[in-house]
Amino acid sequence: MRGLGNGQSVMFFLPPEVSNNMKRQTSQVSSLDVVRWALWQTSDALMTLSPLWASHGLQYYKRARLWDNLTGGSEQLETVSRMQEPEARTLSQLYAPWDPMPFLPTDGHHDQRDPVIRELMRVSGGGQWNSQLHEEQERQISHEVQREQQVCRPPGVSPRPHSLHKDIRYFAKHGKFSTECPSPAVRRAFECLRQTSAGQFDFPSSLAPRLYATRDFALTAKQQKGTLADDFLKPVHWVLSNIHNPDLLLLSQYEANELLPEVNASETTTLHVYTPRTTKSMRSFGDLRFFHTGARFDDQRSPHENTQDLELFAGSLYFESFRRYENFRQFLGLITDDCRQIPDNRLSDEGFVDEQTRQEIGWPVQSPFRSNPLPFLDAIFNLRSRGHGYLQTHIGMILGARRLTADQF
Template sequence: MDIVQQDLPEQHHTNALVLEFLLQAGNFVALMPPPNTTVSNDGERFLDFVMQLDKPVEVILDVGAHILELDNLGVAKAWLRKSSLHKEAAIYCNDNDQLCVVDRFGRSELLLTSSFVSRLDVCVVYLDEAHTRGIDLKLPPLCRAAVTLGPRVTNDRLKQACMRLRKLGKGQNVTFCVPDDIQSQIGERGQLVQEQPINVQDVLFWVITETFAEVRRNMSLWAVQNTNYSIQQMKWEKNARDGRHTLTKEAAEEFLEPEARDSSYRYGPKPDKKSPLAILESRKELRFREIAQKCKAFGMIEFQSRKLNEEQERELSPEVDVDAERVVQRALPATPADHKLHDDVVKFVDEGVVDLKSKAYGPVFETLRNTSAGEVFDVSQLKNQYLLATTDFAQTVKNPCKGSLADSFQRSVQWILTIRNRVGNNVEYMLIVSPFEAQELLPHVSVSQTATLHLYRPRYNVTYRDMSKLDFCTIPSRHTAPVVPEDLATQLNIFAGQLYFSSYQDYVGACKFLGLSCVPITNEMRKRGWKVASDGFIERDDQGKPGGQQSRVRSSPVNFLKVLLSVVRRNGEDISKTHLGGLLDHNLLGPADFEQ
């Protein structure tokens, strides 16, 4: 209230100078497509979008904080990797707010001490949101920056970021990258009709309206702080004697403010129901009435929270000021088992011969018998002679252990050998092998007419692609892709610890294999003899068979699978929010719960 802005006439022309530069013809708007699942994170997706722009971009100004998954160095390396070979390095700000440069060999150093300080024309530049203000770089006279937009981007923040281009409007230009959610906001604020293109004027209009909204949001904070200051100033002046201020203990306690609202304030009777603004207007001091008038001028008619967004420093209790750290209890070191390539495994590749009595391999779920999951379930119920695992894959340590100790030494599924039937392309046998066996068998597989080696990874994240079709990295390359039977793919995914289904059909197939109900049990079904346990296991169908007609499971596998997926495969991580977690919690899923 005591500060008066001096708007000097000789500086009037600078008020909208940056906006004038941004409205020039060389600046454009690029609309970003909606997010998709083909790219692992937003950072990679945005860099791919920038590389596809019609006008090449040498600078990224992330005003909207669009890239969150990667740190600054990670963004710089990823962008440099995607850039043309003409660009030799990438500039970024490190955690100490220092400008650094990283070259194509991954070597990072301070920009000021590097050879690139005078060769910015061979560098790309990435500035995150926190460093789009206050950084001064002598960029090439002809360059273009990609400027991201995001929620609550104000006029000052946008102009400060664009002014990193010191010659903006004189050879240097910008391209505004507008995310999908901001596009709809710009259309609503500018009252654009559908399919009407968004231009620079629309972007600036939206930014100015965001600035107005930000000012309104901050008026409550301004009013509270101004009121508190005025009250404390009056208390301070009250303690003045002969031009000197003396502060007694009682007077000092008057300056204390309540840390929080107590129960009597929250739930007790409120004799004075006037709003804070009404109370300010009713006070005789002119300063308080001016505060209320200022709030009304900005369209704020009420504020409730006393503290609002104030930042305060407080002393925390020692027991509260301790960050909890997750402690992972790991198994004691064990002696690794010696690798061995069995002759029957070589015969599987060279001749396509499967000896079900061989000690070189066996049913995959039998490898889990000694784990903590195998202790609560008879894994022989899941036995399948067409889905096998080698002994070298199963035995990772010399002295086999049991229970929770064995959980720590389970190998993840990565390499799979397949044999197709002689009539078509259907996969008849799957053999999971260890990385050692995959390496040793590579010369045999490369010339084999019967066996194929596949790279596999379970789908731990919803954004991962489903690799159970075994069409990724096949050795040798075949003219036709393999056809994996649904039951084999389902069992492979469950054994490997996959957490997400690709379709509703996959979900139904998993339920049928495990003997779990995938539909609600109606009264009509109960009358016909159906009985389903609380965990979803079919205790009896209409013909009296446990698990249903298409399952060999005789007892509930739910606890077994929870331990397998959460403890053995994911080191104790929570899986309740995944498809498999919902299945094991007996949450019935529908087609809408899966990707289309």
């Protein structure tokens, strides 16, 4: 036994003659002793398995000779049957060494004058029991299928160079744009999903009217026309608010770094650090109060509807309270505990209430969806989760048409 230097040790089992020789010479195991032990084990394995390999060679010579003598006609079926091994054997034939076993050298299909045949017969004849026992053990082993996962990466694309539009810099200083018309450097945040797999569901353009994203945030890579941007969607980490209205503007990491001096000196804008809540034990960043810089932030500047849109777009998986969960279901147009008196023929299997029914019963929360939004939500969270499971989260329960109760928050 010899130490490995990390508190562990390894033990070698040596043959008796090697072990006795070591005791006479030294009490320490050297690398030479390890090499001797490996060579001895290799030689022993070769001697043990040589009858099995010899019998395999004799079987090959038997089939080769039968194949060479194959002429056709009625002899084909007989030759094929003589090539095949029996599909079933008794336990005595498999494992009893005292019963005579049919062996290849006695079947008359070997040329005794061939020196290779004679040598194979000599080697295999000395260990019939061992060779057949090894063969049966190999057959009984359940070989595991080894699979190597090959990840298909998207084709290489060139990144778009970062840029900071002058209108974004003006907004960071003054909290508004220099003109009344929307700036070309800004778009609705959910419009960024039009070029992804979520865009096939044709979600309403009125979704999240107060949530915007800059052009540098929306565009990441130079792509060919018609290709999807699923793998190039930026995460939401930097949010810019202002004192004039409840609008929220999503920035790229480059823009947040470049605008930091202007925001620190501004009295009209606030830069917030944000990340979606992806585990139940994680705190929520939806109130935008975790860390911010710039103008003093007031909760009234960011109503619940805005933060709800932000967390939906960012891919947040959990809600702070049961009331937030109920409001989100109503926002999606799904039935809640507050509105349960709805005819069954006006409900979908997932619990979606159509727009006409919502107007008739006085739906308490305005919903922009006219059709079942769950497929669209499923596409969003598949993009954001990037292959990680989320079926047991609050959002996963909604997508699976399963209801949550107040004690689960």
